[in-house]
Amino acid sequence: MQIIIIDDDRLVALSLKTILENTGGITVAAMGCSGDDAIRLYALYRPDVMLMDIRMEGMSGLEAGEEILKQAPLAKILYLTTFADDEYIIKALHIGAKGYILKQDFEGIAAALHAVAEGQSVFGGRVMDRLPDLMKPRESFNYAEHGISEKEKEILELVAAGFSNREIAGRLFLGEGTVRNYISALLDKLALRDRTQLAVYYYTEIRS
Amino acid sequence: MQIIIIDDDRLVALSLKTILENTGGITVAAMGCSGDDAIRLYALYRPDVMLMDIRMEGMSGLEAGEEILKQAPLAKILYLTTFADDEYIIKALHIGAKGYILKQDFEGIAAALHAVAEGQSVFGGRVMDRLPDLMKPRESFNYAEHGISEKEKEILELVAAGFSNREIAGRLFLGEGTVRNYISALLDKLALRDRTQLAVYYYTEIRS
DNA sequence: CTTTTGCCATGACATTTGTCACTTTTTTGT
DNA sequence: ACAAAAAAGTGACAAATGTCATGGCAAAAG
Numbered sequence: 224m225q226i227i228i229i230d231d232d233r234l235v236a237l238s239l240k241t242i243l244e245n246t247g248g249i250t251v252a253a254m255g256c257s258g259d260d261a262i263r264l265y266a267l268y269r270p271d272v273m274l275m276d277i278r279m280e281g282m283s284g285l286e287a288g289e290e291i292l293k294q295a296p297l298a299k300i301l302y303l304t305t306f307a308d309d310e311y312i313i314k315a316l317h318i319g320a321k322g323y324i325l326k327q328d329f330e331g332i333a334a335a336l337h338a339v340a341e342g343q344s345v346f347g348g349r350v351m352d353r354l355p356d357l358m359k360p361r362e363s364f365n366y367a368e369h370g371i372s373e374k375e376k377e378i379l380e381l382v383a384a385g386f387s388n389r390e391i392a393g394r395l396f397l398g399e400g401t402v403r404n405y406i407s408a409l410l411d412k413l414a415l416r417d418r419t420q421l422a423v424y425y426y427t428e429i430r431s
Numbered sequence: 432m433q434i435i436i437i438d439d440d441r442l443v444a445l446s447l448k449t450i451l452e453n454t455g456g457i458t459v460a461a462m463g464c465s466g467d468d469a470i471r472l473y474a475l476y477r478p479d480v481m482l483m484d485i486r487m488e489g490m491s492g493l494e495a496g497e498e499i500l501k502q503a504p505l506a507k508i509l510y511l512t513t514f515a516d517d518e519y520i521i522k523a524l525h526i527g528a529k530g531y532i533l534k535q536d537f538e539g540i541a542a543a544l545h546a547v548a549e550g551q552s553v554f555g556g557r558v559m560d561r562l563p564d565l566m567k568p569r570e571s572f573n574y575a576e577h578g579i580s581e582k583e584k585e586i587l588e589l590v591a592a593g594f595s596n597r598e599i600a601g602r603l604f605l606g607e608g609t610v611r612n613y614i615s616a617l618l619d620k621l622a623l624r625d626r627t628q629l630a631v632y633y634y635t636e637i638r639s
Numbered sequence: 640c641t642t643t644t645g646c647c648a649t650g651a652c653a654t655t656t657g658t659c660a661c662t663t664t665t666t667t668g669t
Numbered sequence: 670a671c672a673a674a675a676a677a678g679t680g681a682c683a684a685a686t687g688t689c690a691t692g693g694c695a696a697a698a699g
Contacts, residue, residue, distance in 0.1 A: 316562060324551060331549030338546040341539030343532060344559040351552040354524055374646080385628035388686070398648050407687060417655080418686075419627045420593035426634035582676080596656070606678050613677095615657060625685080626656075 224340050225252040227268060229261045229275040229284070230303070239274070239332070246333040258282025258290075265291050265298065271340045272321070274332075277302045277311055285311070289318045301339050303332075309353055323350050364429040370412055378405045382418050383425035432548050433460045435476060437469045437483040437492070438511065447482070447540070454541040466490025466498075473499050473506065479548045480529070482540075485510040485519055493519070497526045509547050511540075515558045531558050572637040578620055586613045590626050591633035 226243070228251055230236040236254050243249045252268045255261055259282060261275055273291065277284040288300045301322040302315055315323050321339045324332065324347035335345040346354070366376050374395075381391045388406070392399040406418060415421055434451070436459055438444040444462050451457045460476045463469055467490060469483055481499065485492040496508045509530040510523055523531050529547045532540065532555035543553040554562070574584050582603075589599045596614070600607040614626060623629055 321559075328550060331546060331551050334542065334545035334549045335551050337542035338539060338551075338553050341542045342536060342556040343539050343543050343546075344554040344556070345546050346552040346554075348550040348552070351529075372645095382627065383631065385623075385625075385631040387625070400649060401647055403687065404647085404689095407689090410687080415593075416687090417593075417595070419590065419630050422627050422630045423591065423593040423634075426631075580676095608679060609677050611657065612659095615659090618657080624657090 224248055224272070224336065225250050225268065225270045226272045226274050226336060227251070227253045227255065227261075227264050227270045229255045229257070229264075229273070229279075229287075231256045231276060231279040235276075235326070239329075242329065243333055243336070249333060249336060258284065258287030261287040262290050262294075266294065269295075271299065272336050273298060273300045274336065275300060275302055277304045277315065277323075285314055285318065288315075288320055292319050299339050299342075301335060301345065312350060312353060322346060325349060371409070375405055375409055375412075378402060379409055379421060379425060382406065382409075383422045383430075385422070432456055432480070432544065433458050433476065433478045434480045434482050434544060435459070435461045435463065435469075435472050435478045437463045437465070437472075437481070437487075437495075439464045439484060439487040443484075443534070447537075450537065451541055451544070457541060457544060466492065466495030469495040470498050470502075474502065477503075479507065480544050481506060481508045482544065483508060483510055485512045485523065485531075493522055493526065496523075496528055500527055507547050507550075509543060509553065515555070515561055517561055520558060520561060530554060533557060579617070583613055583617055583620075586610060587617055587629060587633060590614065590617075591630045591638075593630070 226249060228236050228239050228243075230239070233256060236256065240251045240254060244251060252270050253264045255264050257279060261273065261284070265273055273288075275284045275288065284302060288302070291298050291300065296319075299321045300319075301324065302311075302320055303324060303326055304311065305326055312323055321343075322335060322345035324335050324345060328347050331347075338345050371379070377395065378391060381394065386394070388399050388402045391397075392402045395402070397405075406421070409421060410416065413421070413424055415424060434457060436444050436447050436451075438447070441464060444464065448459045448462060452459055460478050461472045463472050465487060469481065469492070473481055481496075483492045483496065492510060496510070499506050499508065504527075507529045508527075509532065510519075510528055511532060511534050512519065513534055515533065520531055529551075530543060530553035532543050532553060536555050539555075546553050574580075579587070585603065586599060589602065594602070596607050596610045599605075600610045603610070605613075614629070617629060618624065621629070621632060623632060
């Protein structure tokens, strides 16, 4: 398996090369220390896996990865990082990286590379711990606990969809005043002030 | 590395055992075909990794995994499945599984096992494709594209937080009428009707 | 049978909101 | 320094919104 290592700390890059080439089955085709290197070397060598630091001077690993994937959508990029930063994790996932592992887990990097080469995606232990938080478990909101009736729930959803009282009334075959009353009741029960706060509440607390 | 294989299709389990034991470094300590087997065998052998089918007769792999993790929080469970089902993926992540790969990718199972043994988490290619959807892509909204200025953006955020015009004016040291004008401009640019739709837009399009 | 309760409606009212035309102030380019 | 452009403000107005007190009505409860 051929890989390319990109890290702006040349010592780290060299250490990785030494470790990985001695674990068998891995050949380091080239090494670089910047995002530009990454793009250039990938196009040149087409390695099985690209092992890249996510945080570098100048062009970040993410931008470089995005560019590489634009040119070669099947490229396999494995990011290396020193800490599990939520922002980076999400962005890495979004651009289509094949993994995100911590430099601390250096014993596992070889195994991760093999798995990535086989088409799997790999995440370091501590990185994984962050994922469930980012991926909302979608804990269903309990309307009953707040004393919200079925009809009130319906109205709340329409308000949260951006409809006016008149539109809601038309949709539910109710009087416009009735809708106003329902909204008043909702505002009271949820301790809010106006329909906009109702919508905000819906998106932050209910649909979270 | 010692593992346990759990699959209610004995033929599949046997095939896996044969394949894995011939790839080197992997020993199958035991095999089972139910959730109960999984719990019992895990407690008995304490394997490095538990390779388990997620879909089984009776107790599902998920329930068994939950129970195992309750008794041994550090247990490493790698789920095997035939298809990438969103529901299962989320639940598997939530209970703390170390991976979720497809049986079709059998060439990569050994590599995945090694990575998991080293503490990483592994996801099959097709499984990974589903993750960004489940995890809001949070693709940074481009305010400039809609001709929205910095101040307008600020106001939009305050509206989306549920503040009234008076409150926004106070917070930004602006006149109340000015705030209204800004909101009018925003509504015009985004082709919306009122502040509530503005909040809805914020949560659905921007903060996705 | 009445009483209560929940759901729907109405009308009056104060407030907030959105629009518009226009002025003042500040920034900026040259 | 001066004119153009952008940002901030004003006031008037119509429409939408939220509150409240009140009443009809049907089903459930007593």
